Amino acid sequence: MSGASGVGKTxxxxxxxxxxxxxxxYLTVVQGVTIxxxxxxxxxxxxLGRDPSRAFHLPDSDVSxxxxxxxxxxxxxxxxxxxxxNGTFVDxxxxxxxTPLRVSSRLEVGRHTFRHxxxxxxxxxxxxxxxxxxxxxxxHVEALLPAPRxxxxxxxxxxxxxxxxxxxxxxGYHDLGGGRLAxxxxxxxxxxxxxxxxxxxxxxxxxxQTLPDTDFGDPAAVLARLNDAFQMDAHNDMYFSIFYGVxxxxxxxxxxSSAGHPPAIVLGAxxxxxxxxxxxxxxxxxxxxxxxxxxxxxxxPGDRLFVxxxxxxxxxDTEGRERGLEDFERELVATASGKLPGDPRRVxxxxxxxxxxxxxxxxxxxxxxxxxxxxxx
Amino acid sequence: MDLEILEESxxxxxxxxxxxxxxxxVDRIETRLNAVLGGRKHALLDLSDVTFLSSLGIRMLISVxxxxxxxxxxxxxxxxxxxxxxxxxxxxxxEIIPVAADVDGARMLLNS
Amino acid sequence: MSDAPFALAFPNDxxxxxxxxRKVQEHLEACGVDETALHAVDLVLEELGGNVLRYGYDGAxxxxxxxxxxxxxxxxxxxxxxxxxxxxxxxxxxxxxxxxLREARIGGxxxxxxxxxxxxxxxxxxxxxxxxxxxxxxxxx
Numbered sequence: 001m002s003g004a005s006g007v008g009k010t011x012x013x014x015x016x017x018x019x020x021x022x023x024x025x026y027l028t029v030v031q032g033v034t035i036x037x038x039x040x041x042x043x044x045x046x047x048l049g050r051d052p053s054r055a056f057h058l059p060d061s062d063v064s065x066x067x068x069x070x071x072x073x074x075x076x077x078x079x080x081x082x083x084x085x086n087g088t089f090v091d092x093x094x095x096x097x098x099t100p101l102r103v104s105s106r107l108e109v110g111r112h113t114f115r116h117x118x119x120x121x122x123x124x125x126x127x128x129x130x131x132x133x134x135x136x137x138x139x140h141v142e143a144l145l146p147a148p149r150x151x152x153x154x155x156x157x158x159x160x161x162x163x164x165x166x167x168x169x170x171x172g173y174h175d176l177g178g179g180r181l182a183x184x185x186x187x188x189x190x191x192x193x194x195x196x197x198x199x200x201x202x203x204x205x206x207x208x209q210t211l212p213d214t215d216f217g218d219p220a221a222v223l224a225r226l227n228d229a230f231q232m233d234a235h236n237d238m239y240f241s242i243f244y245g246v247x248x249x250x251x252x253x254x255x256x257s258s259a260g261h262p263p264a265i266v267l268g269a270x271x272x273x274x275x276x277x278x279x280x281x282x283x284x285x286x287x288x289x290x291x292x293x294x295x296x297x298x299x300x301p302g303d304r305l306f307v308x309x310x311x312x313x314x315x316x317d318t319e320g321r322e323r324g325l326e327d328f329e330r331e332l333v334a335t336a337s338g339k340l341p342g343d344p345r346r347v348x349x350x351x352x353x354x355x356x357x358x359x360x361x362x363x364x365x366x367x368x369x370x371x372x373x374x375x376x377x
Numbered sequence: 378m379d380l381e382i383l384e385e386s387x388x389x390x391x392x393x394x395x396x397x398x399x400x401x402x403v404d405r406i407e408t409r410l411n412a413v414l415g416g417r418k419h420a421l422l423d424l425s426d427v428t429f430l431s432s433l434g435i436r437m438l439i440s441v442x443x444x445x446x447x448x449x450x451x452x453x454x455x456x457x458x459x460x461x462x463x464x465x466x467x468x469x470x471x472e473i474i475p476v477a478a479d480v481d482g483a484r485m486l487l488n489s
Numbered sequence: 490m491s492d493a494p495f496a497l498a499f500p501n502d503x504x505x506x507x508x509x510x511r512k513v514q515e516h517l518e519a520c521g522v523d524e525t526a527l528h529a530v531d532l533v534l535e536e537l538g539g540n541v542l543r544y545g546y547d548g549a550x551x552x553x554x555x556x557x558x559x560x561x562x563x564x565x566x567x568x569x570x571x572x573x574x575x576x577x578x579x580x581x582x583x584x585x586x587x588x589x590l591r592e593a594r595i596g597g598x599x600x601x602x603x604x605x606x607x608x609x610x611x612x613x614x615x616x617x618x619x620x621x622x623x624x625x626x627x628x629x630x
Contacts, residue, residue: 092544
């Protein structure tokens, strides 16, 4: 009924009945990334930690590299803290020595919460099916993103990494006629499936230009129309931030407006920050009947515009220190190499290095747009 | 728990919270407060009509303050009633979020 | 405190806790308890009752939580009894004091807040039940 369960642990011959043969012990994710996962708990020790080599890898900067271990002895699951910085909690109580984790009890590690459950093969199949569904949805979302433009008067590249498979961010650009390019990046509050669904709806309204009576070459008008159409009260208390710009490469003018969004950064050909583009409007949906202003920036040949969402910089580093916008701007300047293709991905990897994880807890979305260096001055 | 926008200028948003900031109150107001304070401006939160502040209310205030701080904006709490002020001090919240007795005092804190 | 307590029971959901808090407030107001003590009692029930609801049950509903309230000169005593999993709030550590907003951790302030507004807090595990008793100062008059 039992076997050796690893070095240093006593084997217990349990006289209680073991779980019915069709049910097995699992840790299911209640909160955190990888929300669809159900991980089996066996006699073999399962170590949870931030280190990518850990069997249960948690990309969470609040989690120690080897944070705690979970194992099965007979028919009981135990958890033991491995000297973590922020502690391991069972049902809200901090634990150190091997502590029982009863069925349906909660295990909290960093910003992740798990539940110990007895699952049947059908339950596990359902978890796996859900994971597959999420993956299909993710591919659908990714298919809507426009291809990077490697040549021409305006070049583009982007990096789009939702947290937990689906996220609330979206980015895009499309030709408006007359050589102009509309470009936009939006961030729905929260993250996860509900935010992703709302994000898709809004994104399509902009991408397919389905807002009625709207001049999509007029950023202020686009934001006002979006705000009329997507008020919080009528949409389950959801709201979103957005940066919307219209770039005319012939005149090198960028008309733009933003709502609740971090400033977009313009890097000159010399790699330094030339300007920050932002309008201080509340997010879309927060207040009815607003007038959104807009500004116009004149770009120089070789200028690169970087538009991003909060997930890029609202992060914690490996020492647990919270980073902010100024830190991100420094990372951006240090990483942007002057060759546009690949820059957004490089910035993403740099941010991951700062947090010490390979996946961030919020959506990372970065759009880069470059005006050709040989454009008429 | 209700929320009312008292003032919105180029550089700041002033919002009044009214009622009890307990579990139910926070539930009702938190998302809307985050939305209304999402305009990348400094924020003044008028607490003169807040009659009760629980640990969940404190948690919400810290969360909002952190959100603004990450974006380079400040939050100032204004005119809490005596019992609320006591709760802010007992949880040492007044050491990390500035509290002003009135709006003028709050504006001075923002400009400093 | 020789008088029989004001007692009520309510099921373990948020709306019922809110209702129980209201009834306790009404009773204590009728007893002439001052505003500061009223506020402290309300905080005790919101924090400790809230904790039981959030952490005590795994989705089980309809479980009874009992509240008893006694008044005496200078003191109001509140006792909360539940059959949730064992939890001793008096063992709950004080949250670390943050010196800046960036360092501040969100959460963990509830029990420490109760400690500051109350005179004493005692916990007892009684068979299958948790029982917590809190005493709050009240002004004379």
